Amino acid sequence: MLKMSTRTEAMSDKQVRAQYTREFKLEAVRQVRAGQAIAGVAKVLGIPKASLGNGVRLAAKGALGGSGGSDKADRVSPEQMEIARLRAEVARLRMERDIAKKAAAYFAQDTLRGTPGLTQ
Template sequence: MNDKQVRGKYTQEFKLEAVRLVRAGQSVGMTAKVLGIPKASLSNWVRSSEQGQLGGAGDRPVTPEQMELARLRAELARVKMERDIAKKAAAYFAQDVLQSTPGSGR
């Protein structure tokens, strides 16, 4: 097993798009997971962007299709999270209604 980590190199466009997703309201952790990048790297990019220092294009080109896929994955993760919250809320309120129904035995 190889424990040596390979450092990823990303284009400036990829970094800017990842930062844009965070600024649009997506959490750093979720965005990093969806894009398949280390959370620390994304946090550094966001910090650098806030300081106006985000730059340096990497050697690993990211195609427009990959950027679109990353955007869609982030959107899917957000929608799944919203769905799960709605599902839990519906179950909670359904349980509350059942408990207050006459003859429910409670």
């Protein structure tokens, strides 16, 4: 009886390959071409880095396709595009914030070292 339940679980654990619309792929590639790191864009958009890297290479060749050709899947709502754009902007702003924090800590440490009477 245990074997049957294990077999059923194994059948239901099939991985489904994600399909992305052409517009989604193009937007992701546009963000990479704009200077953002592939890893960062992939993380923000929730896609594998390898998929995004393949998309960038295909776009460079002019061979970037859509998601199987169905009309319904090719449509991306303006809200979805706005969400993708905002996620990318949030990632960029977080990166800038982290850089500013590190710079402030560096200069604060430098200032403390130059203070007379302070021993470290």
